[in-house]
Amino acid sequence: MSLFKIQCWFFILLAGATIASHTWITQFEQSGTELLTNHWQYKVFGNNRVDLTSTGFTLFSNNATAITSIYQNIPEVTPGTILLLSAKVKCNDVVAGEKPWNQARLLLLQVDEKKERWDLSTVVVALTGTHDWKNYQGIFTVSPETRSIRIIAQLSQATGSFQVNDIKLYPVRETRMFTMTRNITLSAWGVFFLLLTGSCLFNRKHSIFLRLLLVCTFISIIVGTTFPGDTKNQVSDEVKTHLHTQSEPLKATILWNLSKIWHFCSFLLLGLIIALMMTQESLGRVIFIIFSLAAGTELAQLYIEGRTPLVADFFIDAAGGIIGIILINIFYIRHNSDKPFY
Template identity: 90%
Template sequence: MSLFKIQCWLFILLTGTTLTSHTWIPQYEQNGSELLTSHWQYKVLGNSQVDLTSTGFTLFSNNATTITSIYQNIPEVTPGTILLLSADVKCNDVIAGEKPWNQARLLLLQADEKKERWDLSTVIVSLTGTHDWKNYQGIFTVSPATQSIRIIAQLSQATGSLQVNNIKLYSIRETRMFTMTRNITLSAWGVFFLLLTGSWLFNNKHSIFMRLLLVCAFISIIAGTTFPGDTKNQVSDEVKTHFHTQSESLKATILWDLSKIWHFCSFLLLGLIIALMMTQEPLSRVIFIVFSLGAGTELAQLYIEGRTPLVADFFIDAIGGIIGIILINIFYIRHNSDKPSY
């Protein structure tokens, strides 16, 4: 069996096992008792109203200039603890305010010694309009500096009603089966990626410079894939801050997620290099390498903390790689056509 056929079968096998294992193997199990009590506090102004029931609470507001909220402070939780907050939520005729956060929201807010940490992931659900009952869940890791946690449901300068039932908060931990499956799956994808590019990386027919470029493109793609969600966001925010302080005109030109630009450029470079190194190979094989690497890096994110695979991201990667392949093929065709014929 040829190497190309082995790569195809491995890709199909890994895709199937990754999706199946992630669907059927539970990631978390409860690791503590319920942290919420019936002792809720609330803040209302004017005609706003908060009604407590045996199963939850309802918020009403007809004033778009005030915040109607109900909250509960949680006793000190050990840093590093993973918390699961879940609730059944329904809203009716919610009209949003001017700001993006002026909606019907349920959130978990961490605070350190100095301030509330709005930069951390906080929102379970944010709704406008009318939505029937649906269960929402959010998973949060308590940061090292966190000293207090507050669970909040609010109509933040928005009108309408918000109903919350069966709200629960408890600590969780990863199941052993999930941890083992994650390690095996990520290792398997790593071996597959090396198999895709390794045959060209260790081929002495290609120059050291070309192989070095291939390594750079490969490392760039893998690094962008394996960054945990918080790390990825922090790096992206720091880069944006640097750009914003350098130039206001540059600030206005950054319209897209920097991580997506990174991946597009990385796959563009990969497409250029692979196409240049495989000029004697069928075009279908070159495209397979780009597509399988793009799909594989997205699927691997199922097992990376804080990351979510997106079909749109796969297409961004694929388009970058295809453009690189097209550019090399155009150059190759023109180069050959410019040669004198005898």
């Protein structure tokens, strides 16, 4: 069996196993007692109100300039604890305000000694319009600086009604089966990525510069994929802040989404390099390398904390790689002959 066929079967089996295992294997199990009590506090303005029931509460708002909220503080949480917040949620005729966060929202907010940590992941669900009852849950890791947490349900400068029932908060831990499966799955994807890299690296004799550039590009893609969600967001925010500080015109004219830019540029560079190094290979094999790497890095994120595979990111990656291949073909045709690489 050829190396190309081995790669194809390896990818198909690994992708299927990754999706199946993540779907069927339970990730968390409860490791402590319920943390919420019946002692809720709330803030209302004007005719807005909060109705408490035996199973939950309902927020009503007809004032789009006010925030209607109900909250509960949980003191003395242990850093590093993994918390699961779940609830049944329903909303009716919720009209959003001007800001992206002006919706019906259920939040877990971490608070350190000085301030509320809105920079950390907070949202369990954010809704507008009308939605029937549905279960939602969010997983949160208590940061080292956190001293307390606050559970909040709010209509943040939005109108309508927001119902929350069976709200629960308790510590959890990963199941042994999930931990073992994650380690095996990520190791298998690592082997697959090495196989892809090797098939490009040793395809033919090429300059050391091209080989080093290929390795560096692969490494940058894999490192970017394996960043935990909080780390990725922190790095992105710091870079964005620096760029905005250094260039006010760019801040005003460009909607920066550094994650998407990184996705596209890294695969664009990869497409350029592979097109240069694999001129004797079929176009199908070159495209397979781009597509399988794009899909694999997204699927691997199922097992990386705080990351979510996105179809949009796959298409951005694939588009970057394909454009890189096209650019090399255009350059080759213009400077060498009328015959493209592939």
